[in-house]
Amino acid sequence: MKNGILLAAALIIATVVLIVIGTVKPIPSAEHFAGEQNLLPSSSTPEAAVRNLGDEISLGHWARAYDSLANKTQFSEDEFIHDLTGYYANLRTDATLNSFEVRPLHATENDAEMRLTLHWATVLGPSESTRDLHVTRVGDHWAPEWPLDKRPAVPPQVIPVNYLRWDVIYPGPGDDWGVQGVEAPHVRIVDMRPVQRAEGVVILGELLNDDVVPAYVSVTATLQSKTGKALATEDSFDKISHVLLPKQVTPFLIDFPDATLSSVGSIRMSPFSTLVPASADPVIEIDNAHLNPAPDASLSGELMNESGQIVNVAHVLGTFYDKSGQVVWIGDEYIDRALLPQTPQAFLIHIPEDLARNVSSQRTVVSSFEYGGVL
Amino acid sequence: MLKPELTGESQRPIPMSFILLAAVIVHLPLLLMKLPLKSYDTNFHIFFASHYLHHWFDPWNTKWYAGFSQATYPPLPQQWVAVLSNLFGLDMAYMAVQFAAILLLVIGVYRFSRLWVGPRAASIAALASVFLGSESFLVYSAGQLGTTFAAPIYLNGLPFLFDWVRHGRGRSCLKATVLFAAAAAAHHATLLFGAFFFALPVLALALLDRENGARVSTSAFLARTIAIAVTVGVAIAFVLLPFWIALIHYPVTQTPIPHASRANYILSPQYGLSYFIVPYGALILALPFIFWRGSMVARLRPLLLGFWVAFLIGLGGTTPVGRVLLGRAFEVLTFERFSYWATLLALPFVGLLIAELVARYRTKAIVGLTALAAATCGLAVSWSTYHPADADQGLSVEPVAAWLNRDGHDQYRYVTLGFGNQIARLAVMTDASSVDGEWYSGRMLPELTSNGGGTLTSSKYFGKGGLDALRAILMHADHYGLKWVLVRDPSYDPLLAFAGWRPVDYLEDKTITIWSKDGAPPATPLNAPQIPPHWQGVMWGIFPFGSSILALLVILIPEKRRQKAREEYPVETGGLAPGRLAS
């Protein structure tokens, strides 16, 4: 009987201890679902308070995140959510917070400045946003103040919509052989250059729509060995602007991971174009584009939506040239906030450090996406 | 010694016919309503079965992952579904096989419980299995046919293991071997972990009992144990040979995919509800009794320890035990099945507890326990409605399948986005091949295995890993002949638009958009090294299914007259008064 009691006690105590260990110091798999918080989340330091806020945001616990803010009386929970995910449909709307970092900037006994960097996972790849939070001591714990970006005030206005649009009417099923069709738009590659990078071979180039109709374009490249054997085939994927209006030029970048240029004898380029319905709107202006030198070489600037419609997602493609006008790199960035009419939106395209010193000029194009587009 | 009237041993056991009738009454209507179709994995098993229906001797299935081997998953229940589908159709054949598993569980629990407790408590345990929350959870919410099919076979085999080790009866050795092989053919993990949770306690019981009745020497015990372990090992190695070959050549090394059963159920109480409260139900109330009685009665201690370990691992990430004991396998396994096994191990205790409660409180106990059983079963059955596998129940894949099957669309591969777990149903209906799928251990496409995403159709719910996998597969669309992306969730539209895909058609009142990639070549079969050779296909078609047929045949071999139940079931109490324990 004594043994039995000892065994029962041992098992029960062991069970409780194991549960406590698993809760106070969760294993990584459990952290994935619970965040880095444990059973007794503490806001005893400014960093812990911001970290707890990051956990709540990553778990989508908006109400708890909002409640933890010191300045929550200054805005509503909805405004807080929209500040993080956007007021209009955009890349962040359905994104998940993949991870976050907290870095102290400044601290005193009663307040501190912390930098919260949020790494979002969007359908178009990772997106990063940074907020500097003021954290204050409230009694025995710390509470962060959220620096809310107020919703951009778009004045009520009526904008006449008279943009150009192309539609395509295809032959009906009853039309006979030999009846005239409409040809694919004429496009041509106006520049092309293979580059060896550490990750593999990259083909850089530019494509021009040489026609008077809009074109849906892509570029496929095949690396061939010196004996003419195909080594690899890749296409431009999203490193191109796929819809080109007449006389519009897009850069393109084709990535061949793990390939080496020395083993390549020739490259076969296959531009593809087809006729698609398209609209000349929206016109997006690129303002104050500026090449920032190394370190952290980049192209920064602002996008200005000149049309009356909201652009949900914008893709900025920068082409970088050397002094002789040759393409040396192509970079891109997706804007994870909707572009509102006449409201500037900053962009930043990173340039590889080793190429930055060769860059002397750039050319930037923007392509856009609006939800609910038609066929 | 316990007083017989208090342990309930003086009372008659519940007739097996009554228990089976209860199983029929509770589960048959639910299965006839095809309730499991709402679960996570039922359509997955039906998809596998549909392949066996058309390609019995060829486990290479080209409909998922541009081709994968079904020899990476034990085939027995799915092959039975395929066979019965000739009579009932695939859906009802699945229900029939699941129903058979439920009935077998009743018998298996009774037989297993008889090793530990008397006939009445064992019969109550069998009756409790009808209302077991974890069983209903796995059947109606998780759809784990393999686990729920293998466990009853395994439980039915364990008494033969005991009989062989304890008494050295050759027939029992044969029956145990064949049943264990059939259980492995249904679900390998059940046998693997069952060896620790179920077989080791049974062997320990045989060791503890070696002095009771016909004495067995320790050396004989060891020799018999080793003999049956080797025999079963060889049988399973042979029956599932293509499976082991695939596992050795292509071990599961892919990036782990998060699963909520690995969560800490206290820090993430929503998952605690799904993976602890629902499967255990009222059995939670019996936990103190299990620990107390299991500790006090020396003969029950092996069972308690088996239960305890399964219980702790079944808690997923709530304790570090699973991760410590299983290592990397912890990131691959899901843990609802461990809770299932834990509850099966708990049933003999539950039988004892109920027997004692009924003996003491009669009608009051019966009413209360019936209500608890009904609530446990009801919660687990209804969980698939309150917490459906697919929140969007309005999706009908028939028009999508019809679109893929016409005008040569099936010459190309496709992937869906936002279709939830309906992709298996779609795969059954269409002739086209997809690069997506729901059988993660069978996939070999590097774009999928190198990222921590699950199904492509639910990419965004797997965060960065899922979206990276989707992006990678779209980048290599030409390589796979991937031309169609069927989208039911517009949040993926920006990716497709910027990646060079164009919408070409709408289905279902424009709720599904079909995107196409210009210039994608028609799909060609992948010349994958994972394609099993023909001889393996023949083995796969004959031996797993044959093991179940053999099991049915050897069960018909008559048993010699059993010794008195008392000899197998010496009641040891440690001088405890059960009335006090139960209170």
Place this chain on the structure above:
Amino acid sequence: MRLLAFFASGLALGVAPLAFAQSGNLTLPKAVEAGAAFSIATAGSGKATLYIAGLGQVVKRQVDLGQTVNFPVGTLYSAGRYVVVLQGDQEPESGEFDVVPAKGVAELSFLARPSRLPVGLHDAITGAVYVFDAYKNLMVAPTPVSFELSGPSGAAQKRTVVTRFGAAWTEFDSTARQGADKFVANAGAASTRRVISQVPGDPCGLTMTAKRDGKQVELQTAPIRDCSGNPVPDGEVVTFTASFGDDQSTADVPIKGGIAKIDMPIQDGALISVASGVVMGNQIRWEK
């Protein structure tokens, strides 16, 4: 049904060599015009079955030997060689005759390429014609086909080409005027028309002006024309670029109403340029 016809045709062709040597009771026409009436005379007595088989057509008739079998208009309409087999009580007899296309061109298949091209290109427009009779038989006999390409102004390029084996083709220059050109092919009574869209070439002499518009500068091109004076169509993209020091602002603006126009924030001293595709326009230095 068609399968049966081909089968019977094959059967007839198979037995033909055997019967050919014993020919004598059949009198066949040398050639029959597609769709025309014709007759076949037989000799002897008794009943027999007459088969006529060609590519795509089979005819079977019960005949009284010694009589002439008449076939009405439209019986045989597919041009080609036909085999005739007479199967009676004795050994089968056979012979051959041709069905030739009907007289008179009834239909043209006209392939005109391209459907759209810039003005002022040499031999850039091609037209190919296949001539058919009323029964869609390709007319292999030489047939004159006249091609005519006429622009909106009425000026036309004409050329007549005689078909070889049923086909004729030609090339024309694109004109200097933009617009929809009519490209017509005539043969006999048949005529087919296609439209060739001649579009302006690259902009020529692209110029812009700049004037202050509140806080911004309004940039506007002069009406944009190609080197032949055709207005460049709306929708073509014109790129405005303003450079000041290391900063640069750009806008891709589609032409609307013949001009491209946009308001941009431009600093004093900025250099403004305009381009369309690979064609550069003028530059302006914006001063106060």
